[in-house]
Amino acid sequence: MKKMHLYLLLFLVSGMVSCDSKKETATSEIIAYPVLTLKSEKATLSVxxxxxxxxxQTVEIRSKVDGYIEEVFIEEGSLVHTGQKLFKIDANRFVQDVNQRKAAVLAVEAALETASIQVLRTQSLVDKKIVNSFELTTAKNVERVKKAELNQAKAALSDAQSQLAFTQIVSPISGIVGRLPLKKGSLVSSTSETALTTIxxxxxxxxxxxxxxxxxxxxxxxxxxxxxxxxxxxxxxxxxxxxxxxxxxxxxxxxxxxxxxxxxxxxxxxxxxxxxxxxxxxxxxxxxxxxxxxIDEAVKVPKKAVFEMQGNHYVYTVEAKNTVHLTEIKVLPIATEQHYVVQYGLAPGDMIITEGIGNLKDGMQIQPNPVSTK
Missing domain, CATH: 2.40.30.170 (Efflux pump adaptor protein, beta barrel domain)
Structure with missing residues (x-):
């Protein structure tokens, strides 16, 4: 009876040992992972x-005169050509100023004509020795003054005409109209910080x-x-x-x-x-x-083979006896759509694991399964 109990105990112990061996065998099963052998090759990257x-050309359109916007001939986003009308500023006071300047020119022209006639008369009297040369000098001085006044009047007229012309704002270039912050009826100023628009x-x-x-x-x-x-x-x-x-x-x-x-x-x-x-x-x-x-000699690694931890980049390399090793690498700040370019940490001939890296541990043994480099 005691022998039977001993045999039964030995049978149970041997069964437990057998189960533990099977578990250990299952646990230590070597898994295949895709691996890539690195090589040096020419790579074109985009920085x-x-x-x-x-x-x-980009030109801000501003008014050179003060006044109210009378007409807006353009729309935002429209195409305009050089010399095309953009805005019209109320021109009434500028028209009046031009008319006044024209009248001033006519008045001075008449005065100059009178002064010129007086010079001729005085010259004749001097020739006949009826009056002395002082009278002639005075007449000529009056004529010179009137000529100067005429030049001033014409300059004032030209300025008034320019101011009138500035009420018609045209495009200096061909291009696209930008935003129109000021509309018809808005008061504009030559010193305003806001441009009428941009071309x-x-x-x-x-x-x-x-x-x-x-x-x-x-x-x-x-x-x-x-x-x-x-x-x-x-x-x-x-x-x-x-x-x-x-x-x-x-x-x-x-x-x-x-x-x-x-x-x-x-x-x-x-x-x-x-x-x-x-x-x-x-x-x-x-x-x-x-x-x-x-880059003539670049070592490229697939982005899916790289993971980042605390700002550093890592890959799993395959070492002796097919054990994996966690390897830190430095990559260039520029990359292709699918690859990093290694600056240091890897060299041509090194073997890395390309997929399933989330299941790996340092020192783990694997079965390498080479994949195409394409």
């Missing part, structure tokens, strides 16, 4: 800069962006050329992404670099020019300028 758009020529649009003094040299050193003009000509065409996240269809070209670094910001200003035949770009709008940069 992005915030930019502000500006029309080829923007947006057939071509400038995109302004800036680089810090530290960035400037490294940026320009990428491009061949002995002079600044040569370097600018060798910069590739740039792309533009509008504020709504859409890519603008036409490419632009960087045209100029300011020759002075701003004392306030410590940066230099660049200007790129984009064609805008359909008027899709607006003066004053914000956008993002994308400048392509080529």
């Amino acid at each position: 992005e800069y915030p930019t502000t758009l500006e029309g080829l 923007a020529n947006t057939k071509e649009v400038y995109a302004h962006f800036s680089l810090s003094q530290k960035q400037l040299n490294s940026f320009l050193n990428q491009y061949p050329g002995k002079s600044m003009a040569e370097k600018l000509s060798n910069i590739p065409q740039v792309n533009l992404r509008t504020a709504d996240g859409k890519d603008y269809g036409s490419k632009g070209k960087i045209q100029s670099l300011s020759g002075v670094i701003s004392l306030e910001t410590g940066s230099a200003n660049f200007r790129a020019l984009f064609p805008n035949p359909d008027g899709l770009l607006w003066s004053g709008a914000s956008a993002t300028l994308q400048l392509p940069t080529t």
Whole structure:
């Protein structure tokens, strides 16, 4: 009886050991993960800069005279051409001033004519020695005074005519009309801070962006050329992404670099020019300028293989005996849509895990499953 109990106890113990062995085997099962062997390759990245758009010409329209707006000939957003009427200022007092100046000119002209006749008469009397030369000198002086008065009167008339002409406000350029803050009947002044409107020529649009003094040299050193003009000509065409996240269809070209670094910001200003035949770009709008940069020997890693922790970037590399290792990497601030470019932490030939990284632990053993680099 005691032997039977002993056999039963041994059977139970062996069963428990067998179950524990099965559990340990199940727990230590090696799982396959997709891995990628890194290589060095040529990569084209886009460096992005915030930019502000500006029309080829942007002109504020202001009144040069004081008065009430009598007519508004345009609408917001309309296209106007050089010389087209925009506003009409009440001109009554300017018309009256012109008429007064014309009358003054006529009066002085008559006085001058009289003075000239007097000079001729006096000259004749002097020739006949009826009067002395003092009388002739006096007559000539009166004539010179009247000529000066006539010049003054004509200048005053010209000024009055200019003031009258300023009541008809025309467009100095062809472009798109901006906001119209003042309507018909509004009182305008030549010293007012508020412009009547803005006309923007947006057939071509400038995109302004800036680089810090530290960035400037490294940026320009990428491009061949002995002079600044040569370097600018060798910069590739740039792309533009509008504020709504859409890519603008036409490419632009960087045209100029300011020759002075701003004392306030410590940066230099660049200007790129984009064609805008359909008027899709607006003066004053914000956008993002994308400048392509080529790296000849870049080590790229898929973004899905990278995770961020406390501001640092990490990947899981596959080491000896297929164990994984948590590796910190440094990536460039520029990237493609699907890849980061590694600055340091990885090298060509290293193997990283591309998927399922949320289930991994440092030192864990896996079964590598190579994936295509495409």
